[in-house]
Amino acid sequence: MMGSRIWAYKVQEIIAESGRNASLLCQFPNNNHISLNWTRVDHMEKYVYLHRDGHFDPYNQHPSFKNRVDLQDRQMKDGDVSLILMNVTINDTGTYECRVFVGETSSWKSISIISLRVVVPPGE
Template identity: 65%
Template sequence: MSAVTASLCSTLMFVLFVSADQKIIKAESGQNVTLTCRAPNNNIRVLEWSRADLGSEYVLLYRDEHFLMDNQHPSFKNRVDLQDRQMKDGDVSLILKNVAINDTGTYECRVFMEETWQWQSINSTNLHVVPPGFNADMKYDLGPESVPCAIK
């Protein structure tokens, strides 16, 4: 392999770091997905579902039995709901309807507890959305012919 060819070749590697308590969900686009989250009790003043890459916008903000839409990211409008709006037994799970590839990301569930008057991060969920019919667990061997920099 010449120096020119070697300089044109690069390796692309994806590394995903996931903490032990982080959940991973794989879904096909078009499906409805439930991101589970359970708070320690029912004394929840505010519930927030967010995704770090959205900046100051959020996926869902729920306070006093109402959804607050002011800073909700536009891609989530009319596509999110709570599994239980009464949040019985601390169930604050999020239903994300008609997922798309752009919904891929790490979602964080946080609650503002009445008794402590502090935010508490409950969990985070990594959602990976793939096109319909694509098996996210399948490994593909394209062979050396499809790799332009392979040494033959």
């Protein structure tokens, strides 16, 4: 069921070289959201990044992303909730989803879905 929901959105494709940082872009026009989460579709039981109550919450973060992710703008000015994934590896290849909790509707809203493909740089 979760997989069928993803195809309702335009998926942005990003290619990153192994060992580099990847920027996963996500903009939310309303800066009054309560919570933000980034998930990877095949790791739904744990978050890539969770921001709630005004700060990063590492409790349910998937172990493979610990100390490797940060927001592009921690202040989330102008609704920029883009994620930086540091030192990517082939294992980071997958589909990522950016969601915000919208207080007016008391529900999660998917903002961005990104298909990340990590490649080995030529000559390695």
